[in-house]
Amino acid sequence: xxxxxLMVFLMGSALAGCDLPRDPAGTLKxxxxxxxxxxxxxxxxxxxxxxxxxxxxxxxxEAKLVYVEGDxxxxxxxxxxxxxHIVIGGVPESTPFEKELGLSKPVGPLHAAREEEDRVxxxxxxxxxxxxxxxxxxxxxxxxxxxx
Amino acid sequence: xSETRPQLPAEIEKAMKRAERLAWLSIAFLISIILAMAAxxxxxxxxQTAWIEDILSLLPPVVFLIALKLEQKPATEKFPFGFxxxxxxxxxxxxxxxxxxxxxxxYESASTLIKQEHPTIGSFQMFGREIWLGWAMIAxxxxxxxxxxxxxxxxxxxxAKIADKVLHTDALMNAADWxxxxxxxxxxxxVGFGFWWADALAAGFISLSILMDGLKSTRTSVxxxxxxxxxxxxxxxxxxxxxxxxxxxxxxxxxxxxxxRETGRYMRAVIEPHDRPHVSGEQAKSLIGExxxxxxxxxxMERREDEPNRS
Numbered sequence: 452x453x454x455x456x457l458m459v460f461l462m463g464s465a466l467a468g469c470d471l472p473r474d475p476a477g478t479l480k481x482x483x484x485x486x487x488x489x490x491x492x493x494x495x496x497x498x499x500x501x502x503x504x505x506x507x508x509x510x511x512x513e514a515k516l517v518y519v520e521g522d523x524x525x526x527x528x529x530x531x532x533x534x535x536h537i538v539i540g541g542v543p544e545s546t547p548f549e550k551e552l553g554l555s556k557p558v559g560p561l562h563a564a565r566e567e568e569d570r571v572x573x574x575x576x577x578x579x580x581x582x583x584x585x586x587x588x589x590x591x592x593x594x595x596x597x598x599x
Numbered sequence: 600x601s602e603t604r605p606q607l608p609a610e611i612e613k614a615m616k617r618a619e620r621l622a623w624l625s626i627a628f629l630i631s632i633i634l635a636m637a638a639x640x641x642x643x644x645x646x647q648t649a650w651i652e653d654i655l656s657l658l659p660p661v662v663f664l665i666a667l668k669l670e671q672k673p674a675t676e677k678f679p680f681g682f683x684x685x686x687x688x689x690x691x692x693x694x695x696x697x698x699x700x701x702x703x704x705x706y707e708s709a710s711t712l713i714k715q716e717h718p719t720i721g722s723f724q725m726f727g728r729e730i731w732l733g734w735a736m737i738a739x740x741x742x743x744x745x746x747x748x749x750x751x752x753x754x755x756x757x758x759a760k761i762a763d764k765v766l767h768t769d770a771l772m773n774a775a776d777w778x779x780x781x782x783x784x785x786x787x788x789x790v791g792f793g794f795w796w797a798d799a800l801a802a803g804f805i806s807l808s809i810l811m812d813g814l815k816s817t818r819t820s821v822x823x824x825x826x827x828x829x830x831x832x833x834x835x836x837x838x839x840x841x842x843x844x845x846x847x848x849x850x851x852x853x854x855x856x857x858x859x860r861e862t863g864r865y866m867r868a869v870i871e872p873h874d875r876p877h878v879s880g881e882q883a884k885s886l887i888g889e890x891x892x893x894x895x896x897x898x899x900m901e902r903r904e905d906e907p908n909r910s
Contacts, residue, residue: 472731473793475717553719577717577795579731586722587729 472579479512479581482536487514490526490538496562497541497570504558504572505539508588527551530575537585538573552576555585558593604671604681605865614760619667621754622660625769628746629657635742639735646736648707648802649776649783653743655700656776659693659769666765670863686765686863687823693768694816700775701810708803717795720787733787740787744780747773759832762864764823767832768816775809829861844868869899 474480487509491498509516519526519535527548529535538552543561545568546552553576557569572589574582607615636650666689674681711718720733751773758766782801789797819830829838845857848870856876858869876896883892 471788471791472720472733473791475793475795477793550716553717554721556721574719576719577790579720579733579790580793582719583722583729583731590724590729 472583474578474580476533476575476578478533478536478575478578479584482512482514482581484513485515486517487512487537488517488519488535490530490535490540491518491520492523492526492538492540492542494520494540498539500559500562501539501570501572504585504589504592505537507592508537508585511584511588523548527573530573533575536575536581542571542573544569544571546571546573548573553578553582555582556589558589604673611761614757615667618754618757618761618763618766619664621750621757622663622766622769625660625746625750625773626657628750629653629660632739632743632746633657635739639732639739646740646783646787648704649740649743649779651703652700652779653776655696655703656747656769656772658696659765659772662689662692663763663765663769665689666863680862683863683865684824686763687820687861690764690768691817691820691824693765693772694813694820696813697768697772697775698810698813698817700772701806701808701813704779704802704806705810708799708806711799712796712803715795718790718798720790731791733791736787737784740780740783744777744784747776747780751777762832764816764819764832764864771812771816775805775812778805778808823861826860828859829866840866871899 487505489505505516519529521529526535526538530538531551541561541563542552542554543564544554544557546554553574555572555574557571559570561568561570572585574585633650633653636646636653640646640650666685669682669685672682720731720736722729722731723735724730751770754766754770754773758764758770779802782805783798786798786801789801815835818835822828822830822835828841830836831838841859844859844866845868848857848868849855852870854873856871856873858871860867878886878895878898880892882898883895886898887895
């Protein structure tokens, strides 16, 4: 009985698997053909290295890029509320804001840091479809040899 | 130092061996599940909780095995009653683990819902494609669900047969394991569909039943430790066997008090006169001395009729 429920469940999820995961707040759809709003912690080496990823992401979503600079607190708050879609420019993998952010896979070493660490890109928490797309773009950019 | 392990009927002996094997099997599976989960665990609440819970569920089979080993040791000068009670203590530990698991699960899911944390689940690369980590989590959770379903089912009848409440609690723990595993799968699928709360809500519902089971077991184990009358394995009610023994003994000996308690899986009955439950003050004084006489309340003469052989 229970195993049958499980089977139905797995088959259902396999069928639905094509367009999963989805975003609770629909970031991926919202960006498509519109604006990709990027928060930049600090224009500098880290931001420069993150840039090809963001550009590629914008192209793949046919979105216009809008950059916003600010301090971490303000940017992450805007990210959480959905005013921004992504934050770049040297987010360390071990950021203390981890719980309030969605973090991408590592994009490369964090420049100008005291300790050796990877840097990541922050997205709005829980937006798993969007995060998956960001990770795909990161891999694609890495494959081209840029962005480290 | 007369306490020796009663010789048990062959089928009970066999059931105990089987229980031991099941416990070892549980430990082996649990360790493999714990390792697999650690590899894919991400931001999923249900996943983390399922993992903590699998670590906790190592406790019952471990304490069961320890108690079983201890129980078979003969009485010593330091432990004149033998080690039957090790089983009672193990029961308390197992029940405590089950209760903790329910409480942790309830707390986690409630706090996630209240804080409205949206679980973020990343992705990993396989065969040149980016794959959502949620799928890997579901795969591991499916694996984590299968052994406990089977083991729990196998343990329950054995536990009843050898009157082992630790093993019974262990079986409840297994049930809790697969239920949370299933809740985890539902939760991650829910997150996949964009319902951030699915994860926590699924875990919350399951936690209530686990907590209830845990509290019930804890109560029974405390009853056992404070010499309460033997209880049924699955509820707080007095075991009907107690009434049967009491009735028979009263019929045989007339107006007496019958006290029955449980030490581990065994029961002990004491018959005492209904109006004079304690040793007389005079005798106590002569036995233990004036000052400590108040402490000596019972001097019982056991009537042992047979060799400890029931087979």
